[in-house]
Each structure stands twice: as structure tokens, then as C-alpha cells.
Amino acid sequence: MSAVIDHHHADHAHGPAKGLMRWVLTTNHKDIGSMYLWFSFIMFLAGGSMAMVIRAELFQPGLQLVQPEFFNQMTTTHGLIMVFGAVMPAFVGLANWMIPLMVGAPDMALPRMNNFSFWLLPMAFGLLLSTLFMEGGGPNFGWTFYAPLSTTYAPPSVTFFIFAIHLAGISSIMGAINIIATILNLRAPGMTLMKMPLFVWTWLITAFLLIAVMPVLAGVVTMMLMDIHFGTSFFNAAGGGDPVMFQHIFWFFGHPEVYIMILPAFGAVSQIIPTFSRKPLFGYTSMVYATAAIAFLSFIVWAHHMFTVGIPITGELFFMYATMLIAVPTGVKVFNWVSTMFRGALTFETPMLFAIAFVILFTIGGFSGLMLAIAPADFQYHDTYFVVAHFHYVLVPGAIFGIFASAYYWLPKWTGHMYDETLGKTHFWMSFIGMNLAFFPMHFVGLAGMPRRIPDYNIMFANFNMVSSIGAFMFGATQLLFLFIVIKCIKGGPKAAANPWEGAEGLEWTVPSPAPYHTFTTPPEVK
Amino acid sequence: MSEQQSNARLVKRLLLTVVAMFAFGFALVPLYDVMCDALGINGKTNDTAYQQESEYIDESRTLRVQFLATNAEGMSWSFGPEADELTLHPGETREMLFHASNPTDQPMVAQAIPSVAPSKAAAYFHKTECFCFTQQVLQPGESVLMPVRFIVDPALPKDVKHLTLAYTLFDVSDRMPEKLAISAPQSN
Secondary structure (H helix, E strand, C coil): HHHHHHHHHHHHHHHCCCCCCHHCCCCHHHHHHHHHHHHHHHHHHHHHHHHHEEEEEECCCCCCCCCCHHHHHHHHHHHHHHHHHHHHHHHHHHHHHHHHHCCCCCCCCHHHHHHHHHCCCCCCHHHHHHHCCCCCCCCCCCCCCCCCCCCCCCCCCCHHHHHHHHHHHHHHHHHHHHHHHHHHHHCCCCCCCCHCCHHHHHHHHHHHHHHHHHHHHHHHHHHHHHHHHCCCCCCCCCHHHHHHHHHHHHHHHHHHHHHHCCCCHHHHHHHHHHHHHCCCCCCCHHHHHHHHHHHHHHHHHHHHHHHHHCCHHHHHEEEEEEEECHHHHHHHHHEEEHHHHCCCCCCCHHHHHHHHHHHHHHHHHHHHHHHHHCHHHHHHHHHHEHHHHHHHHHHHHHHHHHHHHHHHHHHHHHHHHHHHHHHHHHHHHHHHHHHHHHHHHHHHHHHHCCCCCCCCCCCHHHHHHHHHHHHHHHHHHHHHHHHHHHHHHHHCCECCCCCCCCCCCCCCCCCCCCCCCCCCCCCCCCC | CCHHHHHHHHHHHHHHHHHHHHHHHHHHHHHHHHHHHHHHHCCCCCCCCCCCCCCCCCCCCEEEEEEEEEEEECHHHHHHHHCCCCCCCCEEEEEEEEEEECCCCCCEEEEEEEEEEEEHHHEEEEEEEEEHCCCCCCCCCCCCECCCCEEECCCCCCCCCCCEEEEEEEEEECCHHHHHHHHHHHHH
16 A cells, blocks of 8 residues: 555544534544643633632722622632632643653543543533522632531532532543553653653653542542431531541642642643753653652641641641651752753743743742741641732642643644744733732731631731732733733744744654644654 | 553553542541540540549649530530539549530430540540430420549640530431430320
């Protein structure tokens, strides 16, 4: 058979299907990756709108716009949507698009399951958002849904919330299994584990975290369901249960969860910084081991979220030191990124700007995390805006900037066009300034004692809160610019070469831009 | 073909891990109780009668034990200790009476849940008899005096001089219909 006929045949039978059903039935990793990314962006805007409601209410002291009941629903759903609907699916989308391209696989290992795990998500979040319109309102107990607030005192819609979490959890578990199977079984010949790009490595470790802790989350919401509807007493003291146990089980899931949201960003930044420094990554092996060490430590630090519930002093000491230990592998990573840039031929395209901001601002978030890890000091910081400042510093310039950096870095590969560099840089600077304006003052009001999750505050916090709100509006509005940049890049723009970045390495840059619908049907040889 | 087989084997193992971790989530419940019992975490004290092992009384130390009584939300009984506090020596067996009365026109079942503060003292606070070991059934208008007998272990850390025993009283009538059914004929 001649090569020409073979090529023609492949084009004819394996192109994307036409119309809407392409997206419903697709098993192509690029289609599913795109759907994940679009879905997460829609959720990012939805969760962001809730943040805007929160900041608008907090613009001035006193109650202006919303009632406390609704404010509680906003803080709760903002957190849930951003964690489970925006950040996690965005990373799964990046994994879907890039991991097969990076390891030289033709597709994900389990394409049909891939389709199912995506389509569970719109169901889960449709269900979750619909609770806001139900009688009694949506979830109002904080994204951590502590019992008994989420059981005895929960609105009737809590059952739908539980099912939404179940669906999102099943989706994550299936996504994680798929990623592990792809990485372990579909690598191109010659691609040994220690030759894998760091994004693939961090995702492999993240996927193991997911299958270890998402079932525990499913377990804890199942216990809630049983307490609410079947008369059990897991968290009800009257029947011999214990509400504090909820917090232990929740944070056994919850702490690895925060690394699930940051490790893939570590991986993406470890791809981007070497590219724009035109140097190989400094300390590849130590990066891999540091990631694994962080993942291991994430299982033995959960009680630092609950220093104030009455843990014996030995427990407080153990969890305090274990938490501080995480700074060691994280420090290894930060030093490696800085060393990669040291004496590199740096250029500052948008992905690199986001990546550098990631390193600096994530480190600030890490330092406030160390402050919170000091058990005796935590009694002062607990449940104040200092905590809010801390986790937004690790999640916004951490996870979200990591996603933005990845999007700009790989957009040429996805669309075949270069994005508008000026607009990209504008997006970066507006996000950078807006984000710092919004979250930096929260450190100060937190240390001064402003409690989180309360719609009103003492007038002594008024100025800082107004600054926070202005920064938040700026950050929020800027994301519409990102939407515009992405659409503009899809519609047209300068043609992107197979490798549009001078210093980029890796298999994904050996295929044309845009990446054809099917890539690596014959595995590449990795030397 | 071998790729499909190795995928199937890997997926099977990963699914087993998922199921095991789901089970582990539930296993944390008894594990947590065991840890709380063993380490006295969380102010939890013994929920069955303590068998006294030694008669030793440490007269060199004097402790204050304060008593608190709280009604959980929706509980309408009047409930409280006969005295606010006792002064005692470690190793001594002492008793405190709590009164409870049901002011409603319904028979009700209540469960008291004890908690000791500071939590590190909980493991040294032994109840030889307590109304919290069982549920209380009170007919409309009925009152009762309920005893708790306890020993503070002489091994109590030296820096603890002051303990609080707090009870929260829960209405468990809905959970215990059989208790109401048994008690009903007696009142008529």
C-alpha cells in the first residue's frame, strides 16, 4: 500500500465528526481537553461572579447589597466552584491535551471513560448551582461544610450538594485513573520515567493523590447523607458521634487536595521557565523527588487546619513540625526555578511573566503558610482574613497563574496561531496588580482580627477592605480580556510554527501547530 | 493486545485502591474512637463504669472540679448540677447530683454527653457511675436527681489544678421510640 493512499484513508475516516454530536460523543483527547478547559473557564467566571458579590458587599462596612444568608451561600459556592469546578478541571484539561503529546501517545489510555468523566462535570455543577434557586437556598456552611452546620443545621438542598460532590468526585477519580494508565502504559519507546517532562511527573503524582483522597471525600459526604436521612450518628454527639471527627476526615482529604491543586502548576512552571531561560531545568531529579516528598507529607499534616479544636500538645507539636517540613521540598523547587533562570538568556513573553509571578507570589503564600503552621500563633490567625489572604496567595498566583501561564504557552500548539502579545501582557499586569491589591491588604485586616465569612465588619477595617474590593473588581474584569485574547487567538493571528518558542524542548513541539486531530499514531523514538 | 491487557490490569488495581480508600474513610470512624479513648483526645471520658484499681489518695494535692450543664438546641428540660464545684484530692471517690425535670406535656428521652476540660485531663477523669451511661426517660412534669460518681486519677499531670466536667443534654426522643413505648404504661 502506498503512503499516499494510506494518508488519504486516515484523513477520511478519522477526522472529527461534524456538528454538536462531535462534542457529546468524542473520545479524542484534544477535544475532551478543550471541553475541560472551556468548562473550567465558565466555572471560573461563575465562581468569580460570586467573589464579586462578596467584594461588593464588603466594599463598605454594614449591610448594603445582600442579606447574610445569601452572603453565606456566596462564600460557600465561590469556594466549591473554584476548587472543584475551575482549578481541578482546568488541570485535567491541560493533562488531557498535553500528556499524550508529551509522552508520545496517540490518545489517552481509556478514551471512552475520558468522555464520561468530562460529561459528569456539567451534571455535577448544574446540580450544585441549581441549589441556589431552591427553597432554603444553596449550601451556606462554608466550602469545608463542617458538621453539624452541614447536617443538623443545613438547608434542605444539602442532599443535592452531596450528590454534586459525589459526581464531581467520581469524575476526578476516573480522570486520575486515565492519566495514570496513560503515563504508565502509553509512553513512547525510550521515554523512561526519569526522561518524562516535569508536567507529566507532577500529574502522575497528583493522580495518585486523587485516587487516594477523593474516595475519602466520597466517604465523608456519604456519612453526612446517612446522618441526615438514615438516622445514623457519625457526627451527632447525641447519638454517640463527634462533630470534630468530621473535621479530621474532611482535612485528611482536604490537605492533599490543596496539593492536587498546586502540583500540576509546579509541573507547568517547570516546563515554561527553562524555555524562556533557554537553559535546561536545574535539578530535574531533585524536582521529581521534591514533588513526591510534598505528596507524602500532605498526608500527615491535616490537623494543622484544626489547631484550635483542642488537640493534645504532642499532637499540636507533631502537626506543626510536619507542616514546617513541607517548606523543605518546596524550597528545593523554588531554588531550582531561580537557579534555572540564573544566567539564562531570559525573555519575558506572557507565559514567562505568569511563571515568574507564580514563583514570587506563591512563595509569599508559602511564607504566610509557615506563619499559620506555628500552632501557638495560629490561635490568633485562625478563621481570620489572614487565612483568606494565605490561601488566595497560593491559589490565585499559584494554581490560577499556573493555568494562565500554561494556556499562553500552549495556545499556539492548540490553535495554530500566536496570541496577541500586547494584550497578553496587559492581561498579566492587570491580573498581577489586581490580585495583589485584592489579597495583600487581607493580611493586615486578618492580623488585626477581622473574621472571615462575615458580611459586615468593624469600621476600622474599612479602608483596607475598599482597596481589596477595588483590586478584586480589577482582577475580575481583566479575566474578560483573557476570554477575548483566547477567542482572538482561535479566530486568527500570526501563524505559529511547530515550535513557536526558541528554547522549548519536548515531543509536543515536534508535531505541527495546530496539533493535528491524531498525533503519534506511530510512536516516536525517544533517545 | 498486550497493551489492552496491561491497561485492564492497571485499572483493576487502581479501582481496588479507590474502593480500599473509600473503606478507609469509614474505618477512620472506629479508629478515631480508639485514638480518643487511648489518648483522651477531645475531652472524651469513659462511657462505661470505671473499675477502681487502687485505694491511694494523694492528700498533698487539692483540685477543683467545676460542673457545667447545657441544653442542646431544642431541648426544653431544666437541667443543672446541685453545686457549682467540689474541692477534692486525687484518688478520692466523690459524687455530684444533677437535677433534671421535664416541663413539657410529652414523655421524653434525653441523653447527656460529658466532656472534660482541659482535654489532657480527660484520660485521668474516671466515672464509676454516671447518668450519661444510659438515657433518661421523664414523663410530663416529672423530675429526677441523677448521680455521677468519679475519681480523679492521682497520675493527673501536676500542672492541672482545675477541671471542668461539662454535660450537654440532647433530646433523643425521636431516636428512641422503644424507650418511650416501654415507659408509657407505668405513667398511666
